[in-house]
Amino acid sequence: MxxxxxxxxxxxxxxxxxxxxxxxxxxxxxLKGIDLEVRQGEVFCLIGPSGSGKSTFLRCINHLEKxxxxxxxxxxxxxxxxxxxxxLHELKDxxxxxxxxxxxxxxxxxxxxxxxxAMENVIEAPVQVKGETKAAARERGMAxxxxxxLADKAGNYPSQLSxxxxxxxxxxxxLAMKPKLMLFDEPTSALDPELxxxxxxxxxxxxxxxxxMVVVTHExxxxxxxxxxxxxxxxxxxxxxxxxxxxxxxxxHERTRAxxxxxx
Amino acid sequence: xxxxxxxxxEKGRPETIKAVPVRHPGRWAGAVVIALLAAMLLxxxxxxxxxxxDIVGQYLFHDSIMHGLLVTLExxxxxxxxxxxxxxxxxxMRLSPNPLLAGTAWVYIWVFRGTPVLVQLVFxxxxxxxWAKLSIGVPWGPEFWSEQTNxxxxxxxxxxxxxxxxxxxxxxxxxxxxxxxxxxxxTEAAHALGMSRFQTMRRIVxxxxxxxxxxxxxxxxxxxxxxxxxxxxxxxxxxxxxxxxIYSRNYQNIPLLIVVSLWYLFFTSVLxxxxxxIERYYARGSNRTLPPTPLQRLRGLFAGKPTPKTxxxxxxxxxxxxxx
Numbered sequence: 001m002x003x004x005x006x007x008x009x010x011x012x013x014x015x016x017x018x019x020x021x022x023x024x025x026x027x028x029x030x031l032k033g034i035d036l037e038v039r040q041g042e043v044f045c046l047i048g049p050s051g052s053g054k055s056t057f058l059r060c061i062n063h064l065e066k067x068x069x070x071x072x073x074x075x076x077x078x079x080x081x082x083x084x085x086x087x088l089h090e091l092k093d094x095x096x097x098x099x100x101x102x103x104x105x106x107x108x109x110x111x112x113x114x115x116x117x118a119m120e121n122v123i124e125a126p127v128q129v130k131g132e133t134k135a136a137a138r139e140r141g142m143a144x145x146x147x148x149x150l151a152d153k154a155g156n157y158p159s160q161l162s163x164x165x166x167x168x169x170x171x172x173x174x175l176a177m178k179p180k181l182m183l184f185d186e187p188t189s190a191l192d193p194e195l196x197x198x199x200x201x202x203x204x205x206x207x208x209x210x211x212x213m214v215v216v217t218h219e220x221x222x223x224x225x226x227x228x229x230x231x232x233x234x235x236x237x238x239x240x241x242x243x244x245x246x247x248x249x250x251x252x253h254e255r256t257r258a259x260x261x262x263x264x
Numbered sequence: 265x266x267x268x269x270x271x272x273x274e275k276g277r278p279e280t281i282k283a284v285p286v287r288h289p290g291r292w293a294g295a296v297v298i299a300l301l302a303a304m305l306l307x308x309x310x311x312x313x314x315x316x317x318d319i320v321g322q323y324l325f326h327d328s329i330m331h332g333l334l335v336t337l338e339x340x341x342x343x344x345x346x347x348x349x350x351x352x353x354x355x356x357m358r359l360s361p362n363p364l365l366a367g368t369a370w371v372y373i374w375v376f377r378g379t380p381v382l383v384q385l386v387f388x389x390x391x392x393x394x395w396a397k398l399s400i401g402v403p404w405g406p407e408f409w410s411e412q413t414n415x416x417x418x419x420x421x422x423x424x425x426x427x428x429x430x431x432x433x434x435x436x437x438x439x440x441x442x443x444x445x446x447x448x449x450x451t452e453a454a455h456a457l458g459m460s461r462f463q464t465m466r467r468i469v470x471x472x473x474x475x476x477x478x479x480x481x482x483x484x485x486x487x488x489x490x491x492x493x494x495x496x497x498x499x500x501x502x503x504x505x506x507x508x509x510i511y512s513r514n515y516q517n518i519p520l521l522i523v524v525s526l527w528y529l530f531f532t533s534v535l536x537x538x539x540x541x542i543e544r545y546y547a548r549g550s551n552r553t554l555p556p557t558p559l560q561r562l563r564g565l566f567a568g569k570p571t572p573k574t575x576x577x578x579x580x581x582x583x584x585x586x587x588x
Contacts (some may be wrong), residue, residue, distance in 0.1 A: 062456055064452055064455065064456065093460065093461055094460060097455070097458050097459065097460050098458065100455065100456055100457070100458040101457075101458035103456070104456075105453075105456035107449060107452070107453060109449055111447075111449040111450060111452065111453035112453075113450065113453070113454075113468055113472075114472065115471045115472055124457070124459075124467065125457035125458060125459060128459060128463055128467060129457065129458045129459055129463070170453075173457070174456075174457070177457060177458065
């Protein structure tokens, strides 16, 4: 795989920009003002204890969760809303769906469609959403399954695959829509330890090709090795951010230090 | 090859265990008692002259019984079709974020589930008493088209409306249960791929809900086959009514009731078998292996072996683990 230039021009629009993002469920405030920027081609890692709001923030990026305050842009466009004059208008379901096409998402619990084979999972969205022909989608689907090392499992149902294999099919499924941004929600947390490596290898390959990735993870090794930026979240706020190697080896904040001492 | 493998190879495969299985004397005693009772019942059935088996044989394929049977089957199929389609629409409405749709579905289910189907049938039959004619036009304004209610809704249609609309209310609850049994993550994954709400429902949620929906729907179909006998009260000549008409003339009540019962029993059996194979079809992908067939279970019962949970335990692809 060729390594693309990973230094975007300073003027380039950030892929994700969050400004004072708030999110609450009823009286419970989960995100209390998140500010961050994910540049094009960057591997952006979100770490933090459970309940810190990192997964919620990730889900806000493709509008699986609606934000209550602040602004969130993906590739220069507001997420879930449209600015007309000085008023924000909610987007229709159809418009939201249109934007989600360009954002791939990988879930902690894979969420493969259990009634479809690996191949059917991969070609479902290209055929149904983009209207590609089955033949074309299959051809590309095969290439994607090959890429995640599962060409021989194309005809298997998810229940016949191991967790690691399922997660790699899920990555292939997301890539089939040719996304410009990939979101990973703790992609290896539900896996047996010996299966984690295969999934991380696939993600590493994606990063090398220059895919912009936002990764919620507990894999500090992955963050250190592949990450371009890292944010430590706790209690719904960004506590510390910076270069992963610096933050992980020399955390500035007490809470970061306490967290890292538990997980490293 | 490591030393452990080598050791195993040298020792060779051990002999397969041939132990004496656990005996079940209670089962054998029970079987004897049941066989005795069954023999008594059969002898009573065939020796009591009141059953008049010759007359049963005579009327089993009688023309008006055959015609009634056809009406019963048509009514069952069409009512269930109305019930399933209506049930899916109502269930999706009830789960809709739109309060108007959800409320409408709720009221529909409340009314149709809250009144007896027998009463509903009679109501549809007497619709002409409420509105002598039905018309299409501007409300309180001019009419474009109208027709006598009794012409528009003959007895068969009244029966169909009564059974089908009632069934839709029950099916709605079954479908809703099925839809809600599908993991939320499935909807999220579909939405994240850019699929619309409709696509997600049709392609992802409903096919998975089917596994939960099919068994009770099979029960509903079997129940419907028998419930059609209620339409005899509005003088629609389905099989039960056909039998009644015959025995009101020749007074052979018991043999004709047996004829009718045999046909119900025959078709409920056919439906049961059909249901079994449809369930197997929708279990694909969700179970690693399919459940055993009834024949396999029967064989296990008296062999003293536990019922096998699955009929194939080796699945290709599992032994591959995570590495490629």
